[in-house]
Amino acid sequence: MEQGSNEGLLSARSHCEPYAASCLPCKPQFVKTVPTSRLTFLPSAAAAVCPDPGIPAGSRRTGRHFDIDDKVAYRCDNGLILIGSAERVCQESGEWTGIEPACYCEPLTRDKITLMQQYxxxxxxxxxxxxxxxxxxxxxxxxxxxxxxxxxxxxxTNIAQAFHTxxxxxxxxxxxxxxxxxxxxxxxxxxxxxxxxxxxxxxxxxxxxxxxxxxxxGKDWEDYLAYKVKSVRPHKNYNNQAKKDLGIPEFYDYDVALIELEKDVTFSANIRPICIPCTKEASHALGLPDTATCKDQEELLLKTDFEYASFMSKQLQQKNVTIKLNSKRDNCIEDALETIKIEDRGKVKAKDIVTDNFLCTGGIDGPQGQTDDISCKGESGGALFVQKKRRLIQVGIISWGVKNLCQVDNPKSDEKSRDFHINLFRVTDFLKERLGKTGETYAPLTFIK
Structure with missing residues (x-):
């Protein structure tokens, strides 16, 4: 027998349960512990497990003990309505089951406001x-x-009137x-x-x-960041009207820019950095050797016909897509011709609109018939990223789409809807020119060939 410790046991028992082939009789205030078959002393006045749950205004409570499996019950007086749990049970965790009760009036009228003011x-x-x-x-x-x-x-304060409103x-x-x-x-x-x-x-x-x-x-929640822009540096080859003579009204090749902010961004739980491809930093994140090349990274991240990727909506909800590559890319970009108004279709090919600088997502032709999410107005410029080895690597920038399906919440692609994203592996020279430059106020990235 041991005395002076309750070893986490919370109630005294006057019996023992068989263990193996033996059963030792237990006297009051002792509990048999298995498998040692030792008897452990329990104080007769053990402290309550759960805290006093209290008595809400306008209610009555039955039950005064707060040990495991003890119950308390509530009811409201004066015709008040009970909101919450009418009965609560003390658990081993020290918490009560259910929801804390409260007593409220029925839907308020002026003659009931006085009653509510009492509570x-x-x-x-x-x-x-x-x-x-x-x-x-x-x-x-x-x-x-x-x-x-x-x-x-x-x-x-007239709280009753506030609740009425x-x-x-x-x-x-x-x-x-x-x-x-x-x-x-x-x-x-x-x-x-x-x-x-x-x-x-x-x-x-x-x-x-x-x-x-x-x-x-949520769907109506937008987090506008209070950061002021110092400068915007677009790609030198970007020209929205470059192919107007071919009947292509808008052309988005090289639709990429770098934005410099007046103040540094403070990283937090909601704001995190992302890896840029063709850098040593990305190689380390991917577990590649120091001798890895930009081509090695691209073959790792964009190698199969379908690569799972994601982007963030304006409401900061993750949207999931599949990047169509290799033979699947041709079918993906062909849909651009069917949805864009072009004066002379005979002169224009899909590759005239969607160059090799673009990644293609959308549609309902993903693996096992997966339907992609679709980007909406205001989400251009966002990151298209893939997850490898629990790290996020940005592979593209949302540029444009062929269909507006965003009249409903959580829009999905249809058979012909496609989104196009600038492939960062195709604009590394532009990124290196600024982000790899030394002597700036920011730490440069180390680009690889």
């Missing part, structure tokens, strides 16, 4: 808000700002989105008199919620 001070800790928010929020995020501020007397707005959303409304989670942040009277600094708590919101990228 207008309801608090949740930042940890509880963060936990529920991070688990329940969907990938689609809708933001609404309610400005219902009015001068009040010293009796405090929120309820009205939610009713509108419910009518518009009947099919998906049940999947929507609402996070409500109220700013009252600016005085933090409970729970620590209000600024810190709002900052935590702001971080959680910004970690989600």
């Amino acid at each position: 207008k001070h309801t608090y949740d800790t930042p940890q509880e808000v963060a936990k529920a928010f991070s688990k329940a929020i969907s990938s689609d995020l809708d933001l609404a700002v309610l400005d219902e501020s009015r001068p009040e007397d010293n009796s405090g 929120i309820l009205e707005r939610m009713s509108i959303v419910k009518e518009r989105q009947k099919a998906t409304f049940k999947d929507v989670r609402h996070v409500i942040i109220l700013f009252s008199d600016g005085i933090a009277n409970m729970g620590g600094s209000a600024d810190d708590n709002v900052a935590k919620i702001k971080y959680l919101v910004e970690s989600v990228r």
